[in-house]
Amino acid sequence: MLCSAEAESAWCCSCEKDLLIKDNGCPVCANVSPGGLICGHCLKAPPQVSSTIVPLHYQYPTDHLIRLFKYKNCIGLARPFARLIVDQLLRSNKLPDLIIPVPLHKSRQRQRGYNQSLELAKQLGKHLNIKTDYRSCKRIKNTAPQSSLSFKERSKNIIGAFSFNGATLPDHIAIIDDVITSGATINELAKMINPTGDKKIEAWAVAKA
Ligand SMILES: [Zn+2]
Ligand SMILES: [Zn+2]
Known part of the structure; x- marks a missing residue:
């Protein structure tokens, strides 16, 4: 998808290096954060998630691939993207017991025909043998795309965007999104499914903007 070389995956070995x-x-x-230490923001005000796994920077060619994945029906990218996330997991500890994709509002999902985060979650679940739960949470507010907003507007925009049906969930969960920008979306969803804060919630995504 990035050059004219023949490849078994969505991109060839030499493009993978890019x-x-x-x-x-x-x-x-x-x-x-220099040296991979916990940053000042997280020390001062710990977010809802205990860790974030995100293999790529949201820069060319990743941004191009993600746009294809999100808006151009290239659902096949879910598999190689999931592989990149899994590669980063091998270094971390215990796997979660459940995967929850960030839900799309039903009108946007109807328009797009699919939820890219669910496609990613399905591949991760298959790979890691973890159940995917796409029913317990819904997006009830059709928010403006986070990418169109400033940092401050993002956390405001997302407040009250999700609903949770109160299902009993395991104590260790990974929330899946395609791109993490400010982290506000996943943190809002984490707050919803873990109001008492006693569960361990991780954030997994393809790229960090
Ligand atoms: Zn290539
Ligand atoms: Zn941090």
């Missing part, structure tokens, strides 16, 4: 693999970020929020 994907900017992210390392040395804050282990909690994945923001830039």
Whole structure:
């Protein structure tokens, strides 16, 4: 998808080298943090998620691939994207017991025909043998795309965007999104499914903007 070479996956080995693999970020929020230490923001005000796994930087060619994945029906990208996330997991500890994709509002899902985060979650679930739960949470507010807003507007925009049916969930969960920008979306969903804060919630995504 990135050059004219023949490839078994969505991109060839030499293009894979162009994907900017992210390392040395804050282990909690994945923001830039020298030496991979927990960043000042997370120390001062710990977010809802205990760790963030995100293999790529949201830069060319990753941004191009994600746009194809999200808006151009290239659902097949879910598999190689999931592989990149799994590669980063091998270094971390215990796997979660449940995967929850960030839900799309039903009108947007109807328009798009699919939820890219669910497609990603399905591949991760298959790979890691973890159940995917796409029924317990819904997006009830059709929010403006986070990418069109400033950092501050993002956390406001997302408040009250989700509903949760109160299902009994395991104590260790990964929330899946395609791109993490400010982290506000996943944190809002985490707050919803873990109001008492006693569960361990991780954030997994393909890229960090
Ligand atoms: Zn290539
Ligand atoms: Zn941090």
